[in-house]
Amino acid sequence: MSKREHWSGRILFILAAAGSAIGLGNLWKFPYISWANGGGLFVLLYIFFIILLGLPIMISEIAMGKATGTGPAGAFRALGGQKTPFRFVGYLGVATALLLLSYYSVVAGWSLEYTAKAIGGEFESIPPAKLEQLAQSEAGIQALQTKALKQEIAFATDSQKEEILRDSGLLQANLRDDEMQILFRNSAEKIPALLLEKGKADEWGTIFLNKVQSSEDFVAWRQEALKPLHSDTMFADFLSDKTKLITWHSVIMLITILIVAGGIKGGIENAMKIFMPLLFIIIIFLTINSLLLDKEQEGLRFLLWGDPSRFSAKSIVEALGHAFFSLSLGMGVMITYGSYMGRGNHAVKDSIWIVSADTFVSISATLMIFPIIFVYGMQPTSGGAGILFTALPLELVKFPGKSLFVFIFYILVFIAAITSAISLIEVVVTYLIDEKKMKRYHAALSAGIFIYLLGIPSALWISGFFTRLDFLVSNILLPFGGLLIAIFAGWVAEQKAIENEFHAKGIPAWTFAVYRFVLRIITPVLFAAVFGHLLLSAG
Ligand code: PHE
16 A cells, blocks of 8 residues: 555645535535525534434545545455445445536536636626616516515605505504504515515506606616526526536536546645635635625524425435535545545544534535525525525625626635545546556546536436436435445444544544444434335325
8 A cells, every 4th residue: 555645634634525525515505405495494404414424424434445545445345355245335436426426517617607707797787788678577577666665665654654555455454553563664575575475566666666767876776676687597598508508517527637637646635725715714704794784684594494384305305415415425435535544634533624614614605695695685596506606796796806706706616616526536536546457547537538428418408307317316326325334334344443543532432332323223214214204205
């Protein structure tokens, strides 16, 4: 093993593993699936799975890699015997990596499209022709009316508000004075919502819009009012542009191949040192900005309490699957990275760092996106899959750098995605090097081209192929890979190698017993419960 490359230090291993974990899963996917599954309970369950399953399996993977110094396939053989059936988990991991990266690369390409849009200044104002088109559209008229309604009602006196409610037949006779007061106090939000609900928004919207129309700053007002809709349609238009989607997918795969062909030190580490800290700083800054923006704290409330009506049996499986997806677990990425680990590293402590950093970024990402959706009254379409791209530019262009700021943000999204893509392809490349004795650049090139071709259907059929493949990979393949790793590490593997990782300062001895109990008993039972429940509720 003496010829094997090693990370140049403890921190760099943590950075690289965190770089794999932190990616589109945190910035793009977590906010969007939390939104689609109604926040609240979903988020709580996700954190529960992260701690109970994610952390122990992370420790197992890293310890297995470190102890054996080989990629997944070899690690299973080294710890379970040459003929162990678990060596197939290694092959399953390679197959999962191929599938996952094929569509991951497509989404990573979206970030490049958005950096390109930022360079073109597309977020600063709506071009005149587009503005007219939006203003005439049904959704556009509704957006204008709603904004006029909110604004006028906010300025109205109590007796005017009462009149609006009475004229619309919405004033309940039995409303007490204090109830009336509450209604009036929150009227800017409540009354438009009431009018919308009762189908009266159109009438009043037209009246108010006419009033606004005669004011002198109407041109600017209309620009502002239509920006959220513009942002939505921009994203939808992009998704229907197949040539662009495939072009960006090619660019991403090309960059991934080039970096991985450069090897561990030359490629991955250099990218990590600069960009990870920058990503953290910018996310924290934007999260604070969004929370301050959202005076009613609707975004935060949605994250905490949410909308239980959007939660279903499938949500439980999605929370579980995403715990694996987000931590890069269940297919041997962490075994692979662990195999390049130096002696100074420590599987248990490093895992705690990686898991905490990853969860922190996921939660921050939702807190930076949700408030914008509420404050701008956006209506995310198709489950909200685009909220990372539709919501943020609205706020980003407000900072002094305008387009520059949008550009920096999506470059960071791109880098977060690339560092994860690298870890995915590295599973395949390490396999080809270790098992098939290929040269690194040769392995990177052949894996890359194969994955590129595999990704084309995902770029062509986002709502059909892509979402199904993602469901298969995230919610079935990764969790079952993780379950098998847990069973292997808990029951089959030689325990000494793993137990050694628990002999360290600050880690009490009993934690190993808890860890093993979770792997041996809790994990299988929990899986049986979750997937049994899904099957029952589906059938
Ligand atoms: N964890 C990565 C993310 O959150 C995705 C990934 C999954 C990477 C599995 C490697 C393995 O974006």
